Amino acid sequence: MPQTYAIDVDALAAKYRELQGDAHPDRHSGADEAAKMRAVQLTSLINEGFATLKSPLKRAGYLLSLEGFDAEQVSQADLSMDLLMEQMQLRESLESLPKDESALDELADLKSDTEQKIAKRQQEFEVALTSNDLSDARRLFHEMQFLDKLLQEINSGEEQRLGY
Amino acid sequence: MALLQIAEPGDKPAKPAHRLAVGIDLGTTNSLVAAPCAGKVEILPDADGGYLLPSIVHYGAEGEVTVGADARKSSLTDPGNTVVSVKRLLGRGVAELRDSPQYRHYEFAADRDDHSPAIVTRAGSKDPVEVSAEILKSLAKRAEHNLNGALEGAVITVPAYFNDAQRQQTKDAAKLAGLNVLRLLNEPTAAAVAYGLDSQDQGNIIVFDLGGGTFDVSLLSLQKGVFEVLSTGGDTHLGGDDFDQLLADWISEQAGLSITEVATQRAQLNQLATQLKHQLSELESVEVEFAGWQGELTRAEFADLCKPLVARTITTCRRVLRDGDLKVEDVDNIVMVGGSTRMPVVRDAVANFFGKPPLTNIDPDKVVAIGAGIQADVLIGNKPADSFLLLDVNPLSLGLETMGELVEKIIPRNTTIPVARAQEFTTFKDGQTAMSLHVVQGERELVSDCRSLARFELRGIPPMVAGAAKIRVTFQVDADGLLSAMAEELSTGVRSEIQVKPSYGLNSQQIEEMLQASQEHAREDMEIRALKEAQVEAAQLVDAIQAARAADGDLLTAEEGQQIDTAVAALAKAVQEADSKQLHEQTEALNRLSGEFAARRMDLHISKALRGESINKVESTPE
Numbered sequence: 001m002p003q004t005y006a007i008d009v010d011a012l013a014a015k016y017r018e019l020q021g022d023a024h025p026d027r028h029s030g031a032d033e034a035a036k037m038r039a040v041q042l043t044s045l046i047n048e049g050f051a052t053l054k055s056p057l058k059r060a061g062y063l064l065s066l067e068g069f070d071a072e073q074v075s076q077a078d079l080s081m082d083l084l085m086e087q088m089q090l091r092e093s094l095e096s097l098p099k100d101e102s103a104l105d106e107l108a109d110l111k112s113d114t115e116q117k118i119a120k121r122q123q124e125f126e127v128a129l130t131s132n133d134l135s136d137a138r139r140l141f142h143e144m145q146f147l148d149k150l151l152q153e154i155n156s157g158e159e160q161r162l163g164y
Numbered sequence: 165m166a167l168l169q170i171a172e173p174g175d176k177p178a179k180p181a182h183r184l185a186v187g188i189d190l191g192t193t194n195s196l197v198a199a200p201c202a203g204k205v206e207i208l209p210d211a212d213g214g215y216l217l218p219s220i221v222h223y224g225a226e227g228e229v230t231v232g233a234d235a236r237k238s239s240l241t242d243p244g245n246t247v248v249s250v251k252r253l254l255g256r257g258v259a260e261l262r263d264s265p266q267y268r269h270y271e272f273a274a275d276r277d278d279h280s281p282a283i284v285t286r287a288g289s290k291d292p293v294e295v296s297a298e299i300l301k302s303l304a305k306r307a308e309h310n311l312n313g314a315l316e317g318a319v320i321t322v323p324a325y326f327n328d329a330q331r332q333q334t335k336d337a338a339k340l341a342g343l344n345v346l347r348l349l350n351e352p353t354a355a356a357v358a359y360g361l362d363s364q365d366q367g368n369i370i371v372f373d374l375g376g377g378t379f380d381v382s383l384l385s386l387q388k389g390v391f392e393v394l395s396t397g398g399d400t401h402l403g404g405d406d407f408d409q410l411l412a413d414w415i416s417e418q419a420g421l422s423i424t425e426v427a428t429q430r431a432q433l434n435q436l437a438t439q440l441k442h443q444l445s446e447l448e449s450v451e452v453e454f455a456g457w458q459g460e461l462t463r464a465e466f467a468d469l470c471k472p473l474v475a476r477t478i479t480t481c482r483r484v485l486r487d488g489d490l491k492v493e494d495v496d497n498i499v500m501v502g503g504s505t506r507m508p509v510v511r512d513a514v515a516n517f518f519g520k521p522p523l524t525n526i527d528p529d530k531v532v533a534i535g536a537g538i539q540a541d542v543l544i545g546n547k548p549a550d551s552f553l554l555l556d557v558n559p560l561s562l563g564l565e566t567m568g569e570l571v572e573k574i575i576p577r578n579t580t581i582p583v584a585r586a587q588e589f590t591t592f593k594d595g596q597t598a599m600s601l602h603v604v605q606g607e608r609e610l611v612s613d614c615r616s617l618a619r620f621e622l623r624g625i626p627p628m629v630a631g632a633a634k635i636r637v638t639f640q641v642d643a644d645g646l647l648s649a650m651a652e653e654l655s656t657g658v659r660s661e662i663q664v665k666p667s668y669g670l671n672s673q674q675i676e677e678m679l680q681a682s683q684e685h686a687r688e689d690m691e692i693r694a695l696k697e698a699q700v701e702a703a704q705l706v707d708a709i710q711a712a713r714a715a716d717g718d719l720l721t722a723e724e725g726q727q728i729d730t731a732v733a734a735l736a737k738a739v740q741e742a743d744s745k746q747l748h749e750q751t752e753a754l755n756r757l758s759g760e761f762a763a764r765r766m767d768l769h770i771s772k773a774l775r776g777e778s779i780n781k782v783e784s785t786p787e
Binding site for chain 1: 387545585
């Protein structure tokens with residue numbers, strides 16, 4: 001696979017299945033314990049790699065880590081005041097919604113709005129990475145992290161209201 | 165013997181060249197076993213041609229253990245010594261079951277220090293692993309009888325929603341039954357295998373499995389021979405039994421039964437409820453009669469009664485789609501599994517939600533076992549290895565307890581397995597040299613709302629200020645969905661690990677002991693079988709010699725005849741007394757004595773044959 005942010009997800013999935021086809025423990029059910037153990041470890045690694053590359057957010061973090069940046073360490077300095085303000089407002093509006101099904105429409109709007117924001121950051125991230133603008137890429141990655149967290153909260157809000 | 169029975173057609177079926185492996189559907193209500201027969205995986209029948217083995221075990225007064233339909237009869241007459249729906253007890257603690265009205269007719273053993281819900285029977289206390297092993301043994305015996313050989317491996321299905329403890333106990337039960345487990349396979353995945361291979365579909369499949377006691381929904385994607393489980397959801401305590409329970413409650417309410425009447429007639433009520441439910445799958449309305457009360461129940465009324473249960477199943481479907489990030493219209497096929505999906509009220513609700521009729525052309529009771537049989541055939545090596553591959557997910561999130569009794573998820577649910585994930589933790593006190601790690605399973609935030617899987621400790625952490633130590637905790641889940649956890653202090657490399665075993669139930673020592681005990685029983689069983697075979701053989705010899713004496717007695721001198729008659733009488737006595745040693749000695753003695761007689765008969769008959777009589781005809785006369 002080329003080391004780029006924009007990837008062909010179908011090609012990734014096909015490659016993943018090809019690798020699993022050889023490595024999976026079920027392919028080694030007759031082998032000795034050591035070989036089985038190796039199969040479990042290798043398959044775990046392949047699964048982890050696929051999960052990382054499949055997710056746009058994790059993929060961004062991984063590509064940044066290849067540039068020597070630790071995705072886990074977010075410092076205040078990386079974040080713009082505007083982003084923090086926007087996030088606070090979005091969260092407040094999320095919390096002020098009624099706790100029953102009547103909020104579902106508004107949640108859906110908020111969700112598609114957030115998804116659009118994420119899509120926009122993804123495009124910008126790709127540009128930043130290709131032009132080797134790492135500081136911009138880092139900023140965009142942090143923004144995507146925040147938006148992703150928000151999206152998760154919207155989702156769980158929906159689930160609660162749907163009675164899951 | 166051999167010479168006296170020349171014409172006996174002794175050709176036994178040739179031993180099959182492929183290795184014998186079966187798929188087992190170990191169900192709450194019924195269990196099945198399937199294996200490839202003549203290129204197609206089929207359910208193996210019992211002696212009467214039935215394919216469902218009721219998952220019921222009865223411990224009899226004479227120490228005998230019966231499984232299946234015979235045991236079911238005992239559930240009415242001797243409920244205290246009959247265990248039904250044992251799958252519901254697997255991996256659970258006795259405390260949570262004692263308060264449940266469903267299990268009120270069981271007496272749980274008080275003296276078990278492992279907290280397992282062992283049921284007190286006249287044969288001693290029996291825990292769910294032991295009871296499940298009896299069911300598995302019965303299935304294995306059926307398979308070996310059908311297939312004419314010893315089993316080399318088995319694939320056993322479990323609900324996708326089974327937690328680690330339940331999976332581990334299923335494996336333990338198989339081990340106790342002497343089975344080599346090739347793989348624990350999620351039931352819905354097995355069902356998709358059964359359908360997928362036949363029709364070579366590509367796309368997204370929902371497997372809707374409403375069995376006797378458990379409910380599962382799985383979302384699978386099938387691409388070029390690779391099944392991928394995208395998400396699963398379900399309820400370990402929802403199934404046909406609950407529909408029966410609703411009906412039983414309805415009947416007792418309509419009939420005005422008192423609480424004691426309900427308690428004493430529970431089994432009869434349940435049986436009637438099951439029967440009515442089955443009838444309502446065929447009929448629009450049924451007559452009901454119980455304890456002098458008479459009434460009628462229509463399909464519509466029944467549907468109304470079941471509404472809350474059916475609604476729960478649809479909510480789960482919604483959630484599974486959501487977890488798999490797909491919409492209703494992305495689902496290409498819906499596979500129906502489990503006897504309860506025969507209910508029109510369930511089928512209608514599913515068709516309505518997905519906007520298309522579900523697949524029902526494979527018997528919903530058999531489909532899981534057939535899929536497991538197909539997978540067993542692949543795993544034992546009879547099928548080319550690249551035929552297909554199953555990629556499963558873990559059904560429940562796995563995490564660690566952190567400060568404030570909160571759960572830190574390490575492997576979220578619906579992660580493709582096998583998987584290894586690591587996370588770093590630190591100390592919270594200055595100079596802390598040991599850390600207690602508590603592994604939990606579940607989706608909730610608080611430890612108390614999740615299931616405790618295991619605790620282990622990491623010692624020998626060098627004293628540092630709080631927050632300075634770096635402890636990496638790694639979770640590894642294998643292809644069966646079983647977890648091992650490891651903790652390592654990064655600066656010194658001290659480490660500690662644990663293979664997660666169920667918090668309840670047997671430890672491996674107990675399993676070994678029970679295995680040994682069962683092997684001793686197996687020896688007894690083998691001896692009994694050998695005796696039976698010797699008895700049959702001896703009786704045949706006695707018959708054959710008596711017939712030969714009557715036909716060709718003149719070939720013997722009076723003394724020879726006397727000797728043979730004495731030996732025949734001695735052997736007949738040994739048969740009657742079932743004396744194994746005597747049987748062997750007398751059979752041999754008689755064979756020796758009659759050897760000369762047989763040879764003379766051969767000569768006589770050959771010379772007769774030379775005169776134009778056929779051997780076959782001659783040899784058939786003594787019979």
